[in-house]
Amino acid sequence: MTRVSQIGVGVIGSGFIGTVHVEALRRVGVRLTGLLESSPELGATRADELGLPRAYASLDELLADDSVQVVHVTSPNSLHYAQAKAILAAGRHVVCEKPLALTSTESGELAELAAASGLVNAVNFNLRFYPLNQHVHGLVAEGGVGDVRLVSGHYFQDWLLYDTDWNWRLEREHGGALRAVGDIGSHWLDLMSFLTGQRIESVMADLTTFIPVRHRPRGPVLTFSTERATDTVAIPIDTEDAATILLHFDGGARGTVAISQLSAGRKNSLAYQIDGAASAIAWDSERPEQLWIGHRDEPNELLLRNPALMNAAGRAAARLPGGHVEGFADTFAAAFRAIYADIAEGRPAARPPYATFADGHDEMLVGDAVLESSRTGNWVHVARDGVDSARDNPTIIDNRSELEALKR
Numbered sequence: 001m002t003r004v005s006q007i008g009v010g011v012i013g014s015g016f017i018g019t020v021h022v023e024a025l026r027r028v029g030v031r032l033t034g035l036l037e038s039s040p041e042l043g044a045t046r047a048d049e050l051g052l053p054r055a056y057a058s059l060d061e062l063l064a065d066d067s068v069q070v071v072h073v074t075s076p077n078s079l080h081y082a083q084a085k086a087i088l089a090a091g092r093h094v095v096c097e098k099p100l101a102l103t104s105t106e107s108g109e110l111a112e113l114a115a116a117s118g119l120v121n122a123v124n125f126n127l128r129f130y131p132l133n134q135h136v137h138g139l140v141a142e143g144g145v146g147d148v149r150l151v152s153g154h155y156f157q158d159w160l161l162y163d164t165d166w167n168w169r170l171e172r173e174h175g176g177a178l179r180a181v182g183d184i185g186s187h188w189l190d191l192m193s194f195l196t197g198q199r200i201e202s203v204m205a206d207l208t209t210f211i212p213v214r215h216r217p218r219g220p221v222l223t224f225s226t227e228r229a230t231d232t233v234a235i236p237i238d239t240e241d242a243a244t245i246l247l248h249f250d251g252g253a254r255g256t257v258a259i260s261q262l263s264a265g266r267k268n269s270l271a272y273q274i275d276g277a278a279s280a281i282a283w284d285s286e287r288p289e290q291l292w293i294g295h296r297d298e299p300n301e302l303l304l305r306n307p308a309l310m311n312a313a314g315r316a317a318a319r320l321p322g323g324h325v326e327g328f329a330d331t332f333a334a335a336f337r338a339i340y341a342d343i344a345e346g347r348p349a350a351r352p353p354y355a356t357f358a359d360g361h362d363e364m365l366v367g368d369a370v371l372e373s374s375r376t377g378n379w380v381h382v383a384r385d386g387v388d389s390a391r392d393n394p395t396i397i398d399n400r401s402e403l404e405a406l407k408r
């Protein structure tokens, strides 16, 4: 077993989330070797600002550095596939931001390569690692709420509310064919599968683009920037601003979620309620220290995150005593502690608590079903294991034909 402090880590990208990775990696105690950016010049500037020892000129140069055992990919979505593939081919463990790739063809290939490699492979669905979400995972698994029946919630942000709001995510060649669902909905969908232990089996989705033309600033734009530029170019938009999705889970649960990046006032609200046969639980990422527990025959409870009151998984994700607020950035350190425990062992655990490339690929397959359902207006099964494609799937549940059959 390698000591974590001896593990060398290179980071690709130093934007909004790359910076959070670097800070969390410092807390985990690994040895940061350097940064790869979009250009050597930007890399040198950012390496200096972040206190990293060097900037790599290319991915080849990063992978030629023998002191690197792990690479974190925090570049825009369209680069994940090629970069993760090269990292695995070079025999390095990889932590990739979500979504794993632009298409399920790419993510399927990455999942296969990762499984064959024996290397640790993780997709950063970090919201699993809020301590209360870790606690809920264990609570549901041990039957604490009874059989899960109904899962509902939303993921709302407002930073793309105006037609002058711009980011690379709006262009499908950089972000992918699904935008709000791929960017933030994927977190909600992954979290619900993680918490309930049930995979999404089929979906009925409605995707909407409320702002069909946006005004792209001619200069660069930072993620989450709300500045309104005046020198802009009009760009037609063909990805969704919002989605509503009905869900069937393979354990019998039913679900519904609304996803939007146009919800004024909601800065980053991932909310869920899980209704079980015995009790219910609800949580919102804008109040991440509080877990609501609903009862029918006794007063409801509000559990404040507190290592002394959570199960072992919740305690492991927490670092501070109750009342000392832990938030978004802390989930990265908690996720990385779990991932680096495996890297120290040199291989993935049998059932890792973090999302793997297989989970990242599964999320892309759910995304395919969402797109297909929105296009056809039908329920669509998630086409797993390459057995069937969503388009040709004979098991697609066509509500309209079922209705016609009932009428006859």
Ligand SMILES: NC(=O)c1ccc[n+]([C@@H]2O[C@H](COP(=O)([O-])OP(=O)(O)OC[C@H]3O[C@@H](n4cnc5c(N)ncnc54)[C@H](O)[C@@H]3O)[C@@H](O)[C@H]2O)c1
Pocket (backbone or CB within 6 Å): 012, 013, 014, 015, 016, 017, 018, 036, 037, 038, 042, 074, 075, 076, 077, 079, 097, 098, 099, 124, 125, 126, 183, 222, 223
């Ligand atoms: N897990 C989360 O909570 C979370 C949150 C935000 C973003 N993300 C994901 O992280 C990724 C980055 O998002 P962001 O918001 O930080 O974007 P960003 O635009 O702020 O940062 C992207 C960074 O990648 C760099 N980059 C661009 N091309 C590059 C190249 N060829 N080689 C190396 N670096 C390159 C950019 O210069 C920039 O520093 C996306 O995949 C996004 O989905 C995840």
